[in-house]
Amino acid sequence: MSDGKKPGLIPLDDALAALLAEIEPLGGVETLATADARGRVLAADLVSPVDVPPADNSAMDGYALRAVDMTSLLPVTQRIPAGSVPMPLAQGEAARIFTGAHVPPGADTVVMQEYTELVDGRLRVTQPVTAGANVRLRGEDVRAGSVVLPAGARLDAVSLGLAATAGAAQLTVTRRPRVAVFSTGDELVMPGEPLPPGAIYNSNRFTLRALLDGLGCEVVDLGIVPDNLEATRAALREAASKADVILTSGGVSVGEEDHLRPAVQAEGKLDLWAIAIKPGKPFAYGRVGDAHFIGLPGNPVSSLVTFLVLVRPALLKLQGAARLTPRGYRLVAGFDWPKPDKRREFLRVRLDDEGGLAMFSNQSSGVLTSAFWADGLLDNPSGQAFKAGDTVRFIPFAELLA
Numbered sequence: 001m002s003d004g005k006k007p008g009l010i011p012l013d014d015a016l017a018a019l020l021a022e023i024e025p026l027g028g029v030e031t032l033a034t035a036d037a038r039g040r041v042l043a044a045d046l047v048s049p050v051d052v053p054p055a056d057n058s059a060m061d062g063y064a065l066r067a068v069d070m071t072s073l074l075p076v077t078q079r080i081p082a083g084s085v086p087m088p089l090a091q092g093e094a095a096r097i098f099t100g101a102h103v104p105p106g107a108d109t110v111v112m113q114e115y116t117e118l119v120d121g122r123l124r125v126t127q128p129v130t131a132g133a134n135v136r137l138r139g140e141d142v143r144a145g146s147v148v149l150p151a152g153a154r155l156d157a158v159s160l161g162l163a164a165t166a167g168a169a170q171l172t173v174t175r176r177p178r179v180a181v182f183s184t185g186d187e188l189v190m191p192g193e194p195l196p197p198g199a200i201y202n203s204n205r206f207t208l209r210a211l212l213d214g215l216g217c218e219v220v221d222l223g224i225v226p227d228n229l230e231a232t233r234a235a236l237r238e239a240a241s242k243a244d245v246i247l248t249s250g251g252v253s254v255g256e257e258d259h260l261r262p263a264v265q266a267e268g269k270l271d272l273w274a275i276a277i278k279p280g281k282p283f284a285y286g287r288v289g290d291a292h293f294i295g296l297p298g299n300p301v302s303s304l305v306t307f308l309v310l311v312r313p314a315l316l317k318l319q320g321a322a323r324l325t326p327r328g329y330r331l332v333a334g335f336d337w338p339k340p341d342k343r344r345e346f347l348r349v350r351l352d353d354e355g356g357l358a359m360f361s362n363q364s365s366g367v368l369t370s371a372f373w374a375d376g377l378l379d380n381p382s383g384q385a386f387k388a389g390d391t392v393r394f395i396p397f398a399e400l401l402a
């Protein structure tokens with residue numbers, strides 16, 4: 001802990017480890033319709049009761065036959081649209097078949113119709129295909145009895161589709177965290193209201209609510225809290241009575257208008273403060289009652305970055321997610337960075353046309369445009385300068401905002 005004047009900054013990895021050590025998964029499950037489970041975490045392995053596809057089926061509109069018959073003129077003895085049940089195919093016969101229709105027993109190959117012609121009602125293959133072509137095998141996607149989605153999987157568009165392909169109408173997911181959110185700042189005004197002198201629109205509320213929503217959390221929005229100790233303490237008490245997590249923005253730095261740290265110390269305890277991260281240094285973590293307290297810096301980019309790097313893993317751990325941190329990728333910097341900081345930096349960067357990384361010109365933590373422009377964050381270790389052409393670590397927003 002620091003006295004607030006000369007903070008000994010905590011390395012980010014240590015801070016994240018300490019934060020995650022405080023987080024126990026919430027426990028508790030609920031069963032939801034598959035369509036309603038986006039953003040949630042699967043509570044138990046999902047085992048498929050069926051093979052997918054359930055039978056060998058055609059990948060093309062064309063004709064099913066036996067490969068050995070490919071060079072003969074074949075009578076077309078049945079017509080098999082998708083959804084119908086075929087009859088067995090005898091040697092020397094072909095069947096008209098459509099994409100997705102079950103291949104008749106006896107047939108082993110499908111020839112697309114463009115590679116065939118009918119001669120007096122009989123099928124001639126004009127362009128032979130290899131044996132087994134265009135047949136999608138039973139169970140080649142999912143085998144009955146296998147785990148389609150493991151416990152801890154986060155449910156996104158692809159995993160929900162996969163659950164449905166295995167026939168799951170409902171999914172058992174972990175309990176969603178209740179997160180009470182408030183913004184602090186006498187200067188804050190809500191969009192839609194006039195902007196008086198000295199004021200600024202409250203953007204963090206919207207960023208944070210959307211981030212929480214994406215992570216499957218239930219938001220308790222306590223609005224804007226003025227910059228005074230009593231109001232901040234009262235807001236913390238209310239938040240702790242209503243939520244598993246209290247998430248605030250602003251008022252965590254060292255000015256006498258920053259009341260969150262003393263308020264948390266009065267109402268509970270402060271475990272972590274001042275991280276070696278840029279932007280986002282005054283990030284704070286503690287407890288108020290049974291609730292976790294997380295204080296994000298007010299600057300909009302600091303608030304966003306600390307959420308993505310520190311809060312997101314914590315909220316995922318609360319929900320029992322298997323993967324807490326995003327993948328990083330090694331990419332080439334397209335610019336020089338001659339001014340290393342003591343803090344680990346997260347620069348807002350974009351993929352350039354050569355597959356390297358370009359940087360937004362203004363990296364101020366107040367410039368939210370930088371994050372909108374960017375494709376992700378360049379994760380630069382503390383004290384490190386780099387040059388164009390050097391390899392750096394890139395974390396795409398596609399990973400962080402999923």
Ligand SMILES: Nc1nc2c(c(=O)[nH]1)N[C@H]1C(S)=C(S)[C@@H](COP(=O)(O)OP(=O)(O)OC[C@H]3O[C@@H](n4cnc5c(N)ncnc54)[C@H](O)[C@@H]3O)O[C@H]1N2
Pocket residue numbers: 183184185187188200201202203204205249250251252253254255258279280281282296297298299300302365366
């Ligand atoms: N003497 C020092 N001053 C500051 C330090 C320091 O080490 N010594 N750290 C700076 C850093 S780094 C950051 S980050 C900020 C964090 O400040 P706070 O968390 O106390 O946030 P505020 O002072 O309340 O606000 C900062 C900035 O952000 C704007 N803001 C706040 N909330 C919102 C919101 N909901 N929507 C949009 N904008 C918001 C606010 O107007 C301020 O401009 O402290 C530095 N100071």
Ligand code: MOO
Pocket residue numbers: 277278279280281282297299301302365366
């Ligand atoms: O940490 Mo502050 O975010 O450098 O502006």
Ligand SMILES: [Mg+2]
Pocket residue numbers: 250251252253254255257258298
């Ligand atoms: Mg401040």
